[in-house]
Amino acid sequence: MLADFWRQHENAFGKVEDFFFNPTNIPALLGEYLQSKPQHILESLKRIVPENMHDAMGFDDWSWVKYLLDPDIGVLTMAELEVTEDVKALDEVYNERTAQHRYADHILRAINTIMGRELIDYLANHNVLPKYGFPVDVVELQLPHVDDGDVPELELQRELRIAISEYAPGSQVVAGGRLWTSRYLKRIPQKAWPKYRYAICECGNYKSVLADTGIELGECDRCNKPLEKAKEKGFFVIPEFGFIADNAVEKPSTSKPERTYSLYPNFAGKADEGRSIHMEANSMTITATAASHGKIAVLNTAGDAKFMICNTCGYAKVNSRMANDTVHKNPQGIDCHGSFQRLALGYEFETDILQMDFGIYGNNKDGFWLSLLYAILEGAAEALNIERQDIDGCLYPVSGSMYRPALILFDDVPGGAGHVNRIADETALKDVLNAALKRVSQCECGGEKGDASCYGCLRNYRNQRWHDVLNRGMVMEFLKMLL
Structure with missing residues (x-):
């Protein structure tokens, strides 16, 4: 659809500036184009997407367009709002500093950087275009x-x-x-x-x-x-x-x-929630909520230095x-x-996430929640046949307490790939938890109590920051109680 639109409006393709800051108001022009409901676009969509998904996608009534352009939920509208607000804020600072005869060249360079980004990269990183399998940035x-x-x-x-x-x-x-x-x-x-x-x-x-x-x-x-x-x-x-x-x-x-x-x-705490499931386990309620457009930030602080x-x-x-x-x-x-x-x-990038909450359960043992997180990630990779490097996770203090955090599992690719969303199913969740228990139970590090971790159970290169606190024994005890 966008390719067809850009063929008709070549001046709207290239950089972020060409699309979102074009005097012609390209997003509005795209809206008019879609309001005309081009028949060849409808035929192309139906040819590409399996027939059993046509109704769910809203092809015939063109309701799918709202997910692109709706003022409240449209991904393109949100992408436009973010970039225009960023440039507006910087422009105001630039004008203020120049009016006061203060140095402002660095502000102008920041504006040039934002407006000069590749449009395809920007749209892919904001879930307007599918990213999985296509390298951006x-x-x-x-x-x-x-x-x-x-x-x-x-x-x-x-x-x-x-x-x-x-x-x-x-x-x-x-x-x-x-x-x-x-x-x-x-x-x-x-x-x-x-x-x-x-x-x-x-x-x-x-x-x-x-x-x-x-x-x-x-x-x-x-x-x-x-x-x-x-x-x-x-x-x-x-x-x-x-x-x-x-x-x-x-x-x-x-x-x-x-x-x-x-x-x-x-996890920046921003996502569009989808389906949720609730699983009762030994007087505990586990809630797994799938969401899209989850904002993930990765940082290299050189060990805090x-x-x-x-x-x-x-x-x-x-x-x-x-x-x-x-x-x-x-x-x-x-x-x-x-x-x-x-x-x-x-x-920073947006991707598919899964938020796992354990109700009112709390645990203040050092390393418990991180150990549980990495056990579940290993279990998800095993149970759902996912490449381990394609998913990752972090803790999120949804309650404001570091002793009752939610676990955030996410597809480690901008735009998402639908991996972690598969866990928002009671059967899949049980399979993942059982695979996690098997992972930590079969390892022999730390002796019978499992008071340690290794690369055979919880450790990997990406979580080396927390190797000293990861403990398979705590996870093994918790999952046995749960299952």
Whole structure:
């Protein structure tokens, strides 16, 4: 449908600016196009979608259009509102600062970055277009030229949500028989990295706002405590222009390449709820709620140290007394005296989620809820035949208490793939819980009590931040009581 529309309106395709900031008012034009109910679009939809789903999709009466353009629930309307409000807020700050003869070029660069994003990427990350299987927000680790005939021409690329770990400054990659070390966040003239202020409350709730807009984080949405007092807070940038490797290239050794810490996900508390099921188990009610458009944020804080990043050339190192070089080399090898900011790297995306609540049950044992989360993720992968790397999870303090959180399972791909939504079925949920129990029961780490964890039960690379507190014994005891 959109392809047909863009063929008729080529000036509306390309960048975010071309579609959402076009003087022609492209979203309204799209609405008029769909109101005409083009017959060839209807025929195409019916040809592509299985016949038994036509009524549910609302093809014949064109009711499916409301999920795209409705003022309250339309995904395209919501995407338009988000980007126009962000630009409006930045524009107001820019005008205010210029009127006061204050420096404002960085605001203008932020506006240029938002408006210059690829339209396809933006629509895919806001669930307007299907994303699964089609890479968006792909960034490159740009390599320096090596005058060596043994080194082939290389292009190293990753999706941004993965690159903020694998290509983060200080991380090393072996390719073409050489060891490359990421050293810079790539800069683009007249643009700036999107920058956000964030905080994670002591109850575990995450919140972020676009920086430089003057908008405050305010209070925690769960426990109402002021987020300005949160222990974990600061700024993160989205390095959407990619990374540049250090000019110093080495030959790989037998030791493992360096990686600057794994990512950890957070749920922003925003989603469109779908179906819910309730399962009674040993006087406990478990509620599983499927939802779409769940907002997930992944952060690389370099183990809470964050990165010191040069505002001028993008030079970056993990924050430490030894790392904060006043004078350093830019990507061209020239001395740079630019100032530094202490920042995390981050990325936010929308996907399908499943929220699991355990009623009034609470548990204050260190690591219990994380251990339960990862056991259930392993159980879901096993019971529903899902690739484990395609799903992930986090805790969400829905009650405002870190001792009674909800478990958030999500498809680890922008736009979602429908994996975790399958658990919102009583039979599937029981299968997942039984598979989780089997996983932790069959492992032998920690002896008979299971007072430990390992890569055979709960641990994996992505959750290494919590390896010390993961405990299969607590989960085994709880699931036996439950089932």
